[in-house]
Amino acid sequence: MIVGYAQNGLGKEALALFEQMKHEGMQPNKVTFTCVLSACAHSRLVDEGRCVFDSMCKDHDVTPTKEHYACMVDLLARAGCWADAELFINKMPIQPDSVVWMTLLGAARNHGYVEIGRRAFDLVVKLEPKNAAPYVLLSNTYAAADRKDELAKIRNEMKDAGVKKCLGAQLDRS
Structure with a gap:
């Protein structure tokens, strides 16, 4: 149910169900927290998401995984809290993986933040030099910002690196 609420942007309903679950004595696990954090991200419930994340260790003895950290980056970036998202990544007790950076890159693309997108790229x-996805996301970011010179450069970087995009991936929207 929490996943369904999350996927449909019904974060408050997901949180209410989460609270009901805890009230009835059910112990949330890592998967539950991932779903609740995702619901907060899709609904831009930043304060609520931070509280849920903090309660994982404090109240439920659940150690955050890379997925939880990626959900928090998604939450902060979707809400436009760019400085908080980058600070969060830099303070993570584990090494950020490509999923965390791709999350930031995807959000930067959605919001048109070219410089943050380039850093994440x-x-x-x-971490993943042969992955075409970051090239595609950054290319789309440049195309949306009408930065043709950078778009040409990223295409050349991709070619020089020998990276091939998968069929169906899109390099620009023009």
């Missing part, structure tokens, strides 16, 4: 490519 550079970090993803260091």
Whole structure:
């Protein structure tokens, strides 16, 4: 149910069900927290998401995983809290993986934040140099911002790196 609420942007309903679940004595696990954090992200419930994340360790003895950290980055970035998202990543007690950086890159693309997207891109490519997805996301970011010179450069970088996009991936929307 929480996943269904999350996927449909019904974060408050997901949180209410989560609270009901706890009230009835059910102990949330890692998967439950991932779903609740995702619901908060899709509904831009930043304060609620932070509280849920903090309660994982404090109240429920659940150690956050990379997925939980990625959900928090998604939550902060979707809400436009860019400085908080980058600070959160930099303070993570585990090494951020490509999923975390791709999450930031995807959100930067959706909001048109080219500079943040480029920083995230550079970090993803260091971790996964043959992954076409960051090239596609950054290309789409440049195309949406009408930055044709950077778009041409990223296409050349992709070619020089020998990275091929998968069929169906889109390099620009023009």
